[in-house]
Amino acid sequence: MELEELIQETKVYNCLECGECTANCPIAWFETDYSPRVIAKRALEGFIDLRDEKIWSCMSCQLCSERCPSKVDYPTFMWGLRAEALKAGVEEEAYIRELEQVFLTGEGDKDIGIVKEIVAGKSTIKGQDGGIVTSMLTAGMEKGLFERAIVVHRQDGFRAQAIVAENEDDIIKARGSKYQFSPTVERLVEAILEGGKKRIAIVALPCGIYGIRRIQRFYPDVELYTIGLFCFENFYYEMLRPIVSEILEVDLGRADKIEVKRGKFVVHIAGESKACEVKELESAVRGSCLFCTDFTARLADISVGSVGSPDGYSTVIIRSKKGEELFGLLKDLARTKVDREEVVELARLKKKRGMEELKKLGS
Ligand code: SF4
Ligand code: SF4
Ligand code: SF4
Incomplete structure (x- = not known):
């Protein structure tokens, strides 16, 4: 995906430079030279350096995107930059x-x-x-x-x-x-x-x-x-709960325990166990x-x-x-x-x- 396309897909072009992302990013609180807002701005201006160590700072917590007024999907944008960096020869595990x-x-x-x-x-x-x-x-x-x-x-x-x-x-x-x-x-x-x-x-x-x-x-x-x-x-709880309710006919909110084992998602509830394939829940991942x-x-x-x-x-x-x-x-x-x-x-x-x-x- 070209940078242009990534910017479109993740709505970075909507960025208002409000700084909410940087203000709420636990990494940016410490790594003061890391700023999601600045990286978004640089991308829009066409000044992204794929060898910049900062594109590996993000831990994908999504706190920035949850609080972004423009619905910018910043974590996916960062993953996209990493994908480009890998193509450019940067080693993922370094x-x-x-x-x-x-x-x-x-x-x-x-x-x-x-x-x-x-x-x-x-x-x-x-x-x-x-x-x-x-x-x-x-x-x-x-x-x-x-x-x-x-x-x-x-x-x-x-x-x-x-x-x-x-x-x-x-x-x-x-x-x-x-x-x-x-x-x-x-x-x-x-x-x-x-x-x-x-x-x-x-x-x-x-x-x-x-x-x-x-x-x-x-x-x-x-x-x-x-x-x-x-x-x-x-999983996203808001999405998982209705899917589990539909497939297993149980309210996840009332479960005693849930577990994922050998490809199955198991809900233990009121002395019973109900299971489905984890794959069936992929839209809630x-x-x-x-x-x-x-x-x-x-x-x-x-x-x-x-x-x-x-x-x-x-x-x-x-x-x-x-x-x-x-x-x-x-x-x-x-x-x-x-x-x-x-x-x-x-x-x-x-x-x-x-x-x-x-x-x-x-x-
Ligand atoms: S919170 Fe959203 S709109 Fe504000 S600077 Fe960050 S990416 Fe841009
Ligand atoms: S997803 Fe990345 S940039 Fe956003 S708040 Fe978390 S660590 Fe910071
Ligand atoms: S799979 Fe998701 S929740 Fe688990 S460590 Fe990775 S990003 Fe975090």
């Missing part, structure tokens, strides 16, 4: 590898990132699968490893809402996957700017972890523990997810997900010293064999899809 070297230590795996250890485990706390994330957070807060944790609650049915947890109750309430994006990084930035507590844990999706690592160098005095969740794609290539949250201290483990267990990838500290908090952990190949396979599949979608955008 920015991830650079950050891996700063924050992580272990064996490099081209599909799932840096790995110190990979295990399948189940804690004594009830959670989405093995309860690993909830257990690490409650134990970490109890032992004073961190004072706050950024987690995601259910609100208004099954809508995801990022919050700052200050105690064990807040953490327990965040149990279970929501399969939606929620601005955890925005909450983290607010918590940091508010000052006071300096030791913070955050649970985030791969895109969020990428954003956190990009801005982390700007607050070296904050002790951060990052827990990444495996993510193939996520977040736009940015199609281009995303990171399945295992490659930049997190520790990554957790169900793929690669038997039912009731979680796969855990430890990637740093802090990841080891978090994992060390898990007492009475039941372990079993992890199917690393299954994780690798899905990571490859996601990367393949992302690269193909990017190529389409760049063709």
